[in-house]
Amino acid sequence: MNLVVNGDAETGPGGTDAPVTAVTGWRVAQGAPALVAYTFGGGYPGTGDPGPDRRGSRFFSGGTSPRTALVQDIALPASGATGHAAIDAGRVRYAVEAWLGGYAAQEDGARLSVEFRDGKGTPVALSVLGPVTSGERGGRTGLVKRTAGALVPPGARTARLLLVLTRTGGGTSNDGYADGISLTLTGGSK
Amino acid sequence: MTLDRRTLLKAAGAAGALNTVWPLSAGLSPAQAREAAEALGADYDPAPFTLGVASGDPQPGSVVLWTRLAPEPLAAEQRLPEVVAVAWVVAEDQALSRVVARGSAPASATLGHSVHVPVQGLAAGRTYWYAFSALGKTSRVGRTRTAPSGTVSRVRFAAANCQAFHDGYYAAHRGIAREDVDFVVHLGDYIYEHGPVGGDHVRDHEGPAVLTLADYRRRHALYKGDASLREAHAAHPWFLTWDDHEVANDYSGTGGGAPFLQRRAAAYQAWYENMPHRDGGESALPDPVLHRTRRWGNLLELTVLDLRSYRSAQNLADGTILGAEQKGWLKGTIDRAPDSWHVWANSIMLSQLRGRPGGSYMFTDQWDGFLAERKEILGHVHSSGLEDLVVVTGDWHSAFVDDLRVDFDDTSSPLVGTEFTAHSVTSGGYAADWNTANGPLMGRGNPHLKYFEGNRYGYDVYELTPERFTTRMRVIADRRDPLSPVTTLTSFHVDRGRTGSYEDPATKGSPAQWRRD
Numbered sequence: 001m002n003l004v005v006n007g008d009a010e011t012g013p014g015g016t017d018a019p020v021t022a023v024t025g026w027r028v029a030q031g032a033p034a035l036v037a038y039t040f041g042g043g044y045p046g047t048g049d050p051g052p053d054r055r056g057s058r059f060f061s062g063g064t065s066p067r068t069a070l071v072q073d074i075a076l077p078a079s080g081a082t083g084h085a086a087i088d089a090g091r092v093r094y095a096v097e098a099w100l101g102g103y104a105a106q107e108d109g110a111r112l113s114v115e116f117r118d119g120k121g122t123p124v125a126l127s128v129l130g131p132v133t134s135g136e137r138g139g140r141t142g143l144v145k146r147t148a149g150a151l152v153p154p155g156a157r158t159a160r161l162l163l164v165l166t167r168t169g170g171g172t173s174n175d176g177y178a179d180g181i182s183l184t185l186t187g188g189s190k
Numbered sequence: 191m192t193l194d195r196r197t198l199l200k201a202a203g204a205a206g207a208l209n210t211v212w213p214l215s216a217g218l219s220p221a222q223a224r225e226a227a228e229a230l231g232a233d234y235d236p237a238p239f240t241l242g243v244a245s246g247d248p249q250p251g252s253v254v255l256w257t258r259l260a261p262e263p264l265a266a267e268q269r270l271p272e273v274v275a276v277a278w279v280v281a282e283d284q285a286l287s288r289v290v291a292r293g294s295a296p297a298s299a300t301l302g303h304s305v306h307v308p309v310q311g312l313a314a315g316r317t318y319w320y321a322f323s324a325l326g327k328t329s330r331v332g333r334t335r336t337a338p339s340g341t342v343s344r345v346r347f348a349a350a351n352c353q354a355f356h357d358g359y360y361a362a363h364r365g366i367a368r369e370d371v372d373f374v375v376h377l378g379d380y381i382y383e384h385g386p387v388g389g390d391h392v393r394d395h396e397g398p399a400v401l402t403l404a405d406y407r408r409r410h411a412l413y414k415g416d417a418s419l420r421e422a423h424a425a426h427p428w429f430l431t432w433d434d435h436e437v438a439n440d441y442s443g444t445g446g447g448a449p450f451l452q453r454r455a456a457a458y459q460a461w462y463e464n465m466p467h468r469d470g471g472e473s474a475l476p477d478p479v480l481h482r483t484r485r486w487g488n489l490l491e492l493t494v495l496d497l498r499s500y501r502s503a504q505n506l507a508d509g510t511i512l513g514a515e516q517k518g519w520l521k522g523t524i525d526r527a528p529d530s531w532h533v534w535a536n537s538i539m540l541s542q543l544r545g546r547p548g549g550s551y552m553f554t555d556q557w558d559g560f561l562a563e564r565k566e567i568l569g570h571v572h573s574s575g576l577e578d579l580v581v582v583t584g585d586w587h588s589a590f591v592d593d594l595r596v597d598f599d600d601t602s603s604p605l606v607g608t609e610f611t612a613h614s615v616t617s618g619g620y621a622a623d624w625n626t627a628n629g630p631l632m633g634r635g636n637p638h639l640k641y642f643e644g645n646r647y648g649y650d651v652y653e654l655t656p657e658r659f660t661t662r663m664r665v666i667a668d669r670r671d672p673l674s675p676v677t678t679l680t681s682f683h684v685d686r687g688r689t690g691s692y693e694d695p696a697t698k699g700s701p702a703q704w705r706r707d
Contacts, residue, residue, distance in 0.1 A: 066444065071474065090273065102448065106447070107446075107447020107449065108448070109447065109448030113474065113475065113476055115474050120470075122295075122306060122307075122308055122470055123462075123469055123475050124295070124296050124298060125298040125300045125301060126300050126301050126459065126475050126476065127300055128455055128459065130448070130452075131448040131452060132448060133452070134447075134448070135449075150272060150298065151272045151273050151298070153273045153298045154273070154275070155296055156296075160474045162477070164477075166448075166451060168446060169447070
């Protein structure tokens with residue numbers, strides 16, 4: 001089960017390149033993102049550009065701020081095969097996935113990180129995806145998949161997602177793009 | 191493959207340059223690279239605690255304990271389980287018999303098998319000892335100290351900066367380890383990011399410029415291969431900020447596109463993994479939050495600044511070295527300041543520095559490249575009535591004493607504090623003849639500059655009482671000698687309730703390349 005709320009940018013206000021002040025499931029820590037429709041045009045990623053196969057209707061972009069940051073705190077499940085007891089027994093793994101991209105040969109970018117914390121808020125694990133460079137996109141507008149995973153450290157109780165969209169150089173549009181953000185846990189034998 | 195120090199040094203000597211045997215990583219396994227590094231002067235604690243132990247961010251009742259498991263310190267990936275349980279213990283005595291706290295923390299491969307333990311529930315203002323154990327081994331014993339609360343009659347701390355590995359051994363850190371101080375502040379340039387420098391150096395970097403997380407981890411491990419640095423970490427709790435070389439020369443945290451931001455994230459993560467830094471709260475890795483205020487009873491409010499993460503480009507009319515959020519926070523800190531000494535840990539020079547009378551600024555990577563913001567901050571210090579401000583600074587590889595004015599070009603402008611820029615631990619300064627020629631030029635070009643000395647290396651020790659702030663410039667005799675003795679070059683004082691510094695008459699005859707008076 002994907003623990004991320006609105007990791008696909010499908011929920012809440014948006015649909016154009018106009019920045020929004022609130023995003024369902026996320027805290028806007030800096031700047032203001034736009035949740036752009038794949039059908040919006042204007043040079044933004046479209047339905048035929050590289051991106052998630054099941055991409056829904058919208059993706060995150062950085063809006064018009066040089067740096068836009070979204071934060072989401074996730075409480076890890078208390079019980080079950082991936083609950084606290086299983087985590088503390090070292091039997092739970094995580095997988096984080098995101099589609100990250102940008103515009104043509106520009107180096108605007110998107111980075112997603114997940115930081116696991118113990119019950120007192122101390123970082124105990126970290127995975128960082130991106131930012132994806134224009135070279136990694138082949139100089140093409142679009143999004144590419146990035147993944148990481150590891151063992152959830154015993155004692156972990158929360159996960160903090162940080163999505164950072166950055167603009168470089170001049171212009172107003174922050175063309176860091178993200179979509180398809182997921183965090184999943186799997187339980188198993190140690 | 192066995193490498194011995196004699197063979198390596200002989201090879202280097204025959205070629206006339208140390209860099210003929212570097213980079214160590216070329217064709218060597220991590221174990222061989224470590225062996226070679228040790229043959230050339232690096233050493234490490236016994237595995238898996240090769241990088242030593244440290245503590246940081248002391249508060250009343252709390253301090254962060256740090257270690258990192260690295261059985262092969264120069265390896266990109268450690269041959270360890272994905273997560274290792276690391277037990278820790280805190281005691282009232284060095285033998286660790288009177289235990290007051292203990293626990294276990296997970297060391298994850300995703301964080302370089304580092305652990306950061308924010309120990310709570312300790313008594314304020316007292317010394318503790320601590321150690322870690324994992325994989326059947328126990329670390330060295332570290333010593334730390336919590337911040338006091340209430341009335342405090344004295345605080346002493348040391349400040350270190352700029353410790354280029356290739357420029358010398360860390361005799362300065364050996365001195366810091368032996369100082370009777372409450373804590374240490376590191377002002378940045380803890381590592382340098384570039385490749386080997388070659389030439390006539392006592393040692394060198396292990397490989398080319400660092401770019402990836404694996405690279406930065408290896409570079410931090412190389413630097414911790416100096417026993418004196420590990421000793422200083424184990425002896426005192428540290429507060430930390432950074433300058434540019436933890437990432438790249440003269441970088442702006444908000445500049446650059448995706449390729450640079452990949453590099454920056456790697457550098458920031460590796461820095462966190464290797465430092466006794468307290469993170470969490472509203473921040474999120476890989477972007478640790480460094481700026482903070484801490485109090486040492488009623489005597490000192492320490493403000494740690496981050497002058498890299500949020501800065502704009504230099505020389506812009508609306509440029510910022512602090513970033514909007516940190517600037518607002520700093521001004522609020524000034525507004526709410528208690529009646530105490532106020533010390534800012536400031537990585538890079540705040541005072542104006544012209545190269546000669548009427549000349550241009552020497553470096554606009556420092557606050558001279560952010561004029562409007564400097565005037566705004568120092569003006570706010572003045573308008574808010576903040577008194578007893580001392581700024582401690584690194585970066586310059588030379589010692590300066592400046593009195594701070596709201597407008598440095600107007601000698602009738604209000605004085606608001608004093609800045610002490612400390613000698614570097616090892617990083618090379620200008621040549622002696624440059625210092626001789628330019629010290630007086632800088633002195634005459636900057637009416638607020640009271641002192642300049644650029645021929646020595648070391649650190650500062652500060653002593654604060656309710657009546658007086660004293661800076662003692664500790665210098666080493668020779669960077670090429672890891673056991674080089676430490677002496678006090680000179681001392682400066684600032685009296686409580688009075689702006690402006692003055693040199694101690696007893697050391698006023700010491701060598702310097704500029705001295706007002």
